[in-house]
Amino acid sequence: MVRGFAITTSTSSIRLDGMGRGELTFTVSNALGRPVRGRAVVEPEGTASRDWLALDGEAERDFPPDGTHQYTVRVNVPPGTPQGQHAFHLSMVNVANPDEEFTVGPSASFQVPLPQAPAPKKKLPIAWLALAAGILVIALGTFLALRGGGDEDKGVGGAGEAGQAPEKKAFLSLDGKQSYVELGNPRELVFSGPITLEAWIRPRSLNGIRNIVVHGHVNSPRAEVYLRINNGKYQVGSFNGEDFATSADVPPSDVGRWVYLAGVYDGTRWVLYRDGELAASSPQRLGAIFVDGTWGIGARGGGRERFFQGDIRDVRIWNLPRGQQEVRADKDRTFTGDEQGLVGYWPLNEGDGFLARDLSPSENHGLIRDATWSSE
Template identity: 30%
Template structure:
């Protein structure tokens, strides 16, 4: 390109003016095409080519950046007195019943200034935290701990569980906290930084951003795009969504603040109208985070010789995008002085598409008995952005049958297909499950199925009953023959069940020094309002007249008895466990009870609890409250009124309670209900549970899912069977499990006059 200069000179009083052309070396940029519009289904990708040419006579230097089609705001915090308060909803009401164990918090931040030295994540400069009135129990903060300047992802479960994230001052970074039922994860820009074991968050409260938390400091820098989910987001989910704005209808999203208002003192929630009030923050525009995750540019910068060109690949990616039109601009900056910046509009129109996902790659029934069979469940998910239409589900082998053959699955939802296997003859049964749907890139899913069948065992017992007539002190041995006339090995066990009616409690001595728990105390234990040092206040006038009487037996209280050797009782625990109750995994907690077993020895009644998942720390996470109706009479005994909080009806007629939580509040022991023993200011004389026995022994270990304990059998002497309900789980998340879900389980005592050898074979 040619440029012209004018030269002026003065010569002996005459003014002379002339011009001449000077050839200056200058690049000249040209971009083709000058806009892009792409149409894709969700999940698909497409590459377009943009050509940048240099028509000048010197090297062209260029760089390409992205810009949204509207102004994107954020909030700037000064580090000493400004923050955003969200006081319309607590985190508990936002996230729901499992808030203490499962949630995701994510945010974009740009730290500025200097970090201060802190004691733990909870008292750092708050990016996200709470005001609960008692502390700041989980969130994201900034500070220096043991010489490490980090962004801290933390959770307080009695310990400061925290993950440090490295960062660069004055640079935007995305941070995500994920708590997944016993594990804390920290993410930086979608990449996992660390994980560690953690318990339930001890308290919630009202959200704070930038400061204003209990015990925390104030953040200096900028904050944008705050999101709260009631699910534990996976790494793939975080990576798919962190660098773009959300629609607001994503599954599990319960709080979303874009900080795009740009003015005023209110930030709006895109989900539940849980708006935030701004205290002294400053709106920012130029530095706010902007990302266009659906397009990538390669190369994003370069140098082009005169007369040459460079092809730039624009990769449009509709992965994870919902149906709609996405618009942005590419800004091409160069050293062409005539065109320092060129703006190229880009548009992506996304058509929603289903995405089928079958969790099982192979269905194996194993070996079952002929004419008995079994069933398996297959989960079919739709991870796309439009409805999944399943037009047919078929299986080749007629020994397999399906619960349905077609279905409609909304996006972010799933259906459960039940496959029944009923073999009529011995042998192997192999087949394929074929699922046909409107998934664009996977219209047909084929899953192998296998199963085998063998002839079952057939038991016969002779004789069908036994009887004996003996004098006192005599014994008699009779034989019971168990035969197997089937085609497979027979495994058996013998359980002796007393068929007599229930009996009642013996006499109980009650002393004023005994621990007493009213029905209200049982509620207060789980709400944190229990007065640990309150005296029992047993009314002396009632004490003498309130003993349980039956069969002229007299049972002395714990203060008058010697305890059974604990080592002996521990060694007995593996002798003969009987299943008391099985419970489904239904409380969305790692401390969910699967099975409760019991065992009766000569001296003790022992219990074994088995959780679905192991715990890392036993203290506070392995509790058992057993409620026992001895006389099968709901008119006598106490009422457990707080069961409503855990999805079960109240239970009446509780005669005995066993409280075993490994020393919490010092209440472990066996309690007997006694009527009208305690005077209440409002209700007059009321009944209460009186502690009459210590727990005989217990055993807990870290990183297991089983704990044990035992009580003296003496208090149950003469009892042949009784009804039992259990409350178990963790005192840290208060999401306790009622077992069984309805009614009570039956615990039977073996008759002392009968023994069987062998008991299994």
């Protein structure tokens, strides 16, 4: 499959200064193996305005075989813009063949903050300071008196050390209508052959196609790699006009409970594991394939359809096949991100914000679209 160009950047977020300005540099490489003239296009996403975005330098440039150019996009948000999260991406096309040789780069986001007037500094009267100190001393004494009780009372009333409640674990909740995570199409996630896709999910709907983690789909040429729910079945595989996949019925008891899924292509077959146990296996001649489209969590790459409804966390992509013993042993493990073959790892446990951080060395952070954070 034609890739066209490889587009990367060092970060997926831009911090604007006090005047609403910022910039981000993209590195674009010619992946066609022959000289081409490429054109860069800055494309706003969602509520971002095209007027805020400007490309520094010439949009059209000549690329030698395997040649590289850097494109800088400048952001200039006008004063008075309402607070909110916005994003854009850089696309590249071959000027001579724009319909077939093109690449959509990773999304980059920026936050327009709520304007705040600096509060005037006021000096507190000495009498107020003395009063505050006295109140603090009384409160501390009361706390120590109430705690008292000796060593036999320590640890009573909750889990953890000294009665501390266990820390809540955050996860991402998707509404099945418009929320998902955009991952872009970084070069580390563009490969073919063996692959492992993993995720913890708590599904709340089984009808239709509900993507969990997917590359694509795109229609020209038709291509997709996916781990998903498809009309009541867990399914993992690839598609190039023909499906190469394996699937298993979703037990009704899985609705509303946490389930661990791992889909593997080992070079000769697609294998699906549920909670570490073999759920399905089918010999197939095609595994991961090159897709000139974006990756997504909870929807198709780029959104628009196939939205997952439920909760999701610990999404991992490997560029190698993992065996059942590894899958079973590691399903509850917290990874460091440096494990061999781990090319994408999104714990989805930040608890706030709009970035899904990738703990793999690639640091391909995702952009969260209209999802909500939850914890338990």
